[in-house]
Amino acid sequence: MLEIEQLTFRHSSGFTLCVPHLQIAPGEVRAVLGTNGAGKSTLLRLMSAEQPSRGQVALHGRPLECWRPTERARHLGVLPQASNLDFAFTAREVVALGLTPLSLGWRDAGRVVREVMRATDCEHLATNSYTALSGGERQRVHLARVLLQLSQAELAPVLLLDEPTSAQDLGQQHRVLQLACDLARERGYAVGAILHDLNLALRYAKYCTLLHAGRVVTCGTPAEVISGDNIERYWGYTPTLLTAACGRTVVA
């Protein structure tokens, strides 16, 4: 459970982000939506205490700064949008960096590393050099690393994803988000994901938070937040909302 209360952040450029209240509960996938520059990535950085801010961010009821760093790392994982790791680790070694806050024996460690690599569909890349991987493969390797870091959590872990599908092909986009949903449903993960693709948010998120110019403008179920009005007002685009045969709304 990650809870934000009265969060305020002012950037030197004048940009201000204000979030009076936001919660990501165990078992839910919450999509954070908004246009470029709305403050989504800033919000993610504040939620993971990467950037100091006014207000409080609490993980399982305890302020983030009160957690021991390794204990916090076992319960709060962040997948960055991109990583510029410039050293020739193998993909497995990059994933194994997720063992840093854990204390696993080498046999268990090997098993868990294989499991997370299989779950993120990068097991076949294990011995490849990280620097030779494609953008999408790198993103999945880092996702495996973050999942590894959360694999031994005693309480429901919180997984924050900054555009986890930005470098993925169509099939992988769905696999990555389906994995997030499965983790939320089966293991009680609280997932917060910044998404640009509204159709993915409609399909996989349980709740959505829409940011605009540093303010939360609306929160609710995907159907409530991703409405024709909201898309027109905040994205400046008049969408066609279709209803698929399965009953799901599609933004075109």
Place this chain on the structure above:
Amino acid sequence: MRAPVLPSALVLGALVLAGALLSLTRGAMEIPALDSLLAVGDALLGSDVAELAGHQRAVILELRLPRTLLAFFIGAILAQCGAAMQGMFRNPLADPGIIGVSAGAAVGAVLAIYLSPPDQTWWSVPLGAFATGLATSLLIYKLARGGSGTSVFILLLAGIAVSALAGAFIGFISYLSDDTRLRDLSLWQMGSLASADSARVWVAAFAFALLALRLQHHAAALNALLLGEPEARHLGIEVEPLKRELVLLVALGVGLAVSAAGVIGFVGLVVPHIVRMVSGPCHRTLLPLAALCGGLLLLVADIGARLLLAPAELPVGILTALLGAPFFILLLLQQRHRTP
């Protein structure tokens, strides 16, 4: 394709041993190789097997042995400092001197050479080099520290600025110096292990052990740091205390190396890079292999420095660059061909 770690370490260890034997048994004075080794055994075991004259024994025990050990320890220290800094800056081509400690140490040493009488430089130069090296790196670290942590960019820029300032200062002192001091200054700046004695060896051994233990302790954290500081924090690393300790350890290591042997460039820059190319970037293996490889490089360079123009001596700093730079360029070219 990576070389397996244990065989690499064994090969390097054997080469270090061979280098050390060569360094002990070869020099300007002809001394039988076997007796040279026996003299060391005698000193260790308190026996009297070696058939050597007193002055020959003194050459082995008071000149060649300390010099051999000092070469290994200084090389190992510089390589470990290089590996640590490259990890901290996330730049495989970073140099320990980059945070300004080499330049700062050189200022202290140059000032000591200029100000103190020639018979006092044996203590004033090391002390000056160490003190200003440490002070400079602390100053740079303070300059680079902002509200939300240490900026690597500012740290690098501050290092460059301080190095430039130190260069100007050294140039000015050189301009003011008379011929004798100018020669001392130039020789010191090129680096030499000729001043090796048991005190310097003990200090270098202590610094080597401290660096080896502390850096190995932080190996996992250094690996995490390669992902970037935010990612390392997300992995539970306390980045600020880690960087503070790294800066201090490197200041200690490089300051001490500079004070004991002058400015010996290149070892800290190239050795970790070469080791990374051979056995991968993981610090658990990189740090000990770089230490062995750095020690070996300086041992070989020092043997060359003593033998090439014997009985005269070349500054070892020139040889480390001559040995390492072409190899480094070759490796870079190979890597460029491999990656499209």
